[in-house]
Amino acid sequence: MKRLTTWLMVFACTAMPIFAQTSIDKPAATLKLTKQEVISVRQLRADIERLENATGVKLTVDQRKDVLDARINSMLFLQFCEREKISVSDAQVNAALAQLKSQLGSNATDADLEKSLRASGVFVDPAVYVRQRLLFETYVRLRKQDEMKSALKAPTADDILKAYDVAKASLVRPDTIRISVIYVDTKGKSDAEIEKAKDLINGISAALKANPSKFDEYVLRAGDAAGYKAIPSLYLEKTQQSKSIFGEAFFNAAFQAKTGEITSVIQTPTGFRIVRVNEFMAQKQLTLSDPVPGNQNLTVQEFLAMQLASEKEQTFLNKVEADLIESLRKEATIKVYTENLSW
Numbered sequence: 001m002k003r004l005t006t007w008l009m010v011f012a013c014t015a016m017p018i019f020a021q022t023s024i025d026k027p028a029a030t031l032k033l034t035k036q037e038v039i040s041v042r043q044l045r046a047d048i049e050r051l052e053n054a055t056g057v058k059l060t061v062d063q064r065k066d067v068l069d070a071r072i073n074s075m076l077f078l079q080f081c082e083r084e085k086i087s088v089s090d091a092q093v094n095a096a097l098a099q100l101k102s103q104l105g106s107n108a109t110d111a112d113l114e115k116s117l118r119a120s121g122v123f124v125d126p127a128v129y130v131r132q133r134l135l136f137e138t139y140v141r142l143r144k145q146d147e148m149k150s151a152l153k154a155p156t157a158d159d160i161l162k163a164y165d166v167a168k169a170s171l172v173r174p175d176t177i178r179i180s181v182i183y184v185d186t187k188g189k190s191d192a193e194i195e196k197a198k199d200l201i202n203g204i205s206a207a208l209k210a211n212p213s214k215f216d217e218y219v220l221r222a223g224d225a226a227g228y229k230a231i232p233s234l235y236l237e238k239t240q241q242s243k244s245i246f247g248e249a250f251f252n253a254a255f256q257a258k259t260g261e262i263t264s265v266i267q268t269p270t271g272f273r274i275v276r277v278n279e280f281m282a283q284k285q286l287t288l289s290d291p292v293p294g295n296q297n298l299t300v301q302e303f304l305a306m307q308l309a310s311e312k313e314q315t316f317l318n319k320v321e322a323d324l325i326e327s328l329r330k331e332a333t334i335k336v337y338t339e340n341l342s343w
Helices: 043-053 061-083 088-103 110-120 128-142 143-151 156-168 191-210 213-219 240-244 250-254 302-332
Strands: 027-033 035-039 176-186 229-235 264-270 271-281 295-299 335-336
Touching: 027 061, 035 061, 035 295, 043 061, 061 302, 061 335, 088 110, 088 128, 110 128, 110 156, 128 143, 128 271, 128 302, 143 302, 156 302, 176 213, 176 250, 191 213, 191 271, 191 335, 213 229, 213 271, 229 240, 229 250, 240 250, 250 264, 295 302
Parallel strands: none
Antiparallel strands: 027 035, 027 335, 176 229, 176 271, 264 271
16 A cells, blocks of 8 residues: 655645534544644544545555644644745646646546546545645746755766666567558447448448559548548557457557558447558667657657656655655644544
């Protein structure tokens, strides 16, 4: 199970005033940086139950303390932001939420976003998580920008060579073909519409058998008005993952075709496809100057440099986060009621 101490990614930060506490709602902890707040056992239990339901793991008392620490840290950070006048607007939060959803697909819902965040270890309402992340980014930009520039120097040639040596075993391009695809999707269509699509694609296939040189013209004319669509260039790797993504019928037909060959109509669960194989690239150990599989505009060297820079940035941000929390906990008054953490 992941550690639960990353305060930016764990729990919402609402607390009940001490005077509102009842005999059945005992305190789990109290804290004060700029104002006194209490975390009740009822609130902590709700956090614990939400986390246990999401992970399917029953938390120990020590793990409950980790959850409580995460909530304390988060609340201290919010008090710090309020004191230092660090803020983000609702519009910024909504824009960031929309961007996260767009990364999941054009039709992604709020539920899809919450599921995706949970898979990455975030068990709170997405808006709460995004607001705290934006607050932290604002803090770094306002208070740590010079330190960040100094810490994030570009990777050296030696850094890249060492990274390549470590990653070399996984830097292998499998047998790969570059293909063009003419297709008609039938998902969600009626039987009559499917028959119409089948007639259309069979007609295109017959025309191409008579004159294969017309393939590029058909690709060029593809669109809603034509009744079919096309992908001018697509790289397909000979891997189990690709087979699972594209389906066995499509995968097998594409790899059985010779370079320059146009396949017959391929029927898949989502429609009909015609494939032309444009190029075959045999399996190869990638060098630094080779393009990254799946991204022909990025070399292995550029990819490794970006990866190293990203790792360096994350290390820096983790240290900034840890240092800030350590400082706030030293400054704040915190009392944990350990005796109330067993139930």
